[in-house]
Amino acid sequence: MNGVLGNLQFSLMVWLGLALVVKAAGAALLPILLERYRRITPGPRGLWLLAWAVAPVLLPALGVLLLFAPSLLTLLGMPVDHCHVHGGGHLHLCLLHPPEPVRDGLPLVFSLAALGVLSLHGVHFARMASLTLKMASMLGANKEDTGKGYTELNLADPLAFCLGWLRPRIFMSCGMLRRLNSSELGVVMAHEQSHARRRDALRLALASSLSLMYGRKLRALLLSELALAVEQACDEAAATACGDSLSVAETLLRVERLGTATLPESVISFGGNRSAERIVYLLEPAAPVLSTPLRVAAVVLAAVFLLILASNLDSYHHGIESLLHHLIG
Numbered sequence: 001m002n003g004v005l006g007n008l009q010f011s012l013m014v015w016l017g018l019a020l021v022v023k024a025a026g027a028a029l030l031p032i033l034l035e036r037y038r039r040i041t042p043g044p045r046g047l048w049l050l051a052w053a054v055a056p057v058l059l060p061a062l063g064v065l066l067l068f069a070p071s072l073l074t075l076l077g078m079p080v081d082h083c084h085v086h087g088g089g090h091l092h093l094c095l096l097h098p099p100e101p102v103r104d105g106l107p108l109v110f111s112l113a114a115l116g117v118l119s120l121h122g123v124h125f126a127r128m129a130s131l132t133l134k135m136a137s138m139l140g141a142n143k144e145d146t147g148k149g150y151t152e153l154n155l156a157d158p159l160a161f162c163l164g165w166l167r168p169r170i171f172m173s174c175g176m177l178r179r180l181n182s183s184e185l186g187v188v189m190a191h192e193q194s195h196a197r198r199r200d201a202l203r204l205a206l207a208s209s210l211s212l213m214y215g216r217k218l219r220a221l222l223l224s225e226l227a228l229a230v231e232q233a234c235d236e237a238a239a240t241a242c243g244d245s246l247s248v249a250e251t252l253l254r255v256e257r258l259g260t261a262t263l264p265e266s267v268i269s270f271g272g273n274r275s276a277e278r279i280v281y282l283l284e285p286a287a288p289v290l291s292t293p294l295r296v297a298a299v300v301l302a303a304v305f306l307l308i309l310a311s312n313l314d315s316y317h318h319g320i321e322s323l324l325h326h327l328i329g
Contacts, residue, residue: 009111010093010324011064016114018060023213026055030218034225042236042281046203046229053207053222056214057121067093067320069313093321106327117213125209129165131264132201136163139171149189152177158258160188161269165205168196179258180251187238187251188270194237195268200230204268228274232281239282249282 030052037045071094139153150170153159158180159173170192172185180188195201207226211219235252239245255271 007068007093009107011067012111012114012118013107013324013327014067014093014320015060015064016110016117018063019056019114019117019213022059023056026052027214027218030222034221038225042229042232046226046233049222049226049229050203050207053211053226057118057210066313066316070094093324107324121209121212124212125205128205128209132163132165132205135264135267136169139163149193158255159269160192160255160271161267162192162195162201163267164196165199165202168199168201170196176255176258180254183242183247184251184254187242187248188255190238190241191234191248191270192268193241194234195230198230198233200234201268204230224274228277230268231273231278235278235282245282249279252279252282 037048040048139151150172153171153173155173156175157173158176159171160176162168162170170189172188176188177185204223204227208223211222214222235248239248242248252271252275256275258271
């Protein structure tokens, strides 16, 4: 049991150290790269922003997993004898020869700090999940299934939104259905169906929950840009489905003029999210996607990076072990 606790404690320390490095790098580079990436079409831009948002949590988690690669390979029948590199009494991060936990000093402080940070992320995600479930339950008492791909709400306010993470549902209020014509309703439906297919509510929830380490202003900027990319991607999908970008822009302007109620963060509504920028994007020529040579170069660079990482796993593993060993004295 002590060995399990030891591995957990030092894994938390490594995670926190890597998370601080990734967060600092992300915070420094985002403002520089953001203007450049605004010229990319919404789909790829949204994926890039989502990756940036979750990086401070998930990249360090990958780094911790790679620390135990030698042990995991041994357990899978591919023996990698790595513990002999250090002399006796040296710290080992190993599933086969686990370290004893340290119950005082910096290791205890750092591991508890990491646990606290991870708990904040978990609590935020749980709150968003709870709010989504409560809204779904509340709307269940005030609905009429139309058999047309959406659920009608007996509300006077003009509302159209997508709710749910794994099985998203589309809701439209009577107020929206009465005030839009059939062509405009077709645009709204195509837009919301795109949200449902892409599971955008889940994307935004993950980004919101896993980006807490960024500063408040930078996080707000990142989430706002991600939300804009998500909406623009669905505007594009609606324009493709309806065959006309102008009709999507006109419908968006029409809904904006109607005025819609403010909805919780876990709900993705048709209007109200930087509508002016969305309309301008629809009326102007599409931004260029990453060119084929650049995409090929990105794939090659990623492959080279992974190859270098795989060939230096031992150095990474022993380097982290040595750093932790000197840290605990």
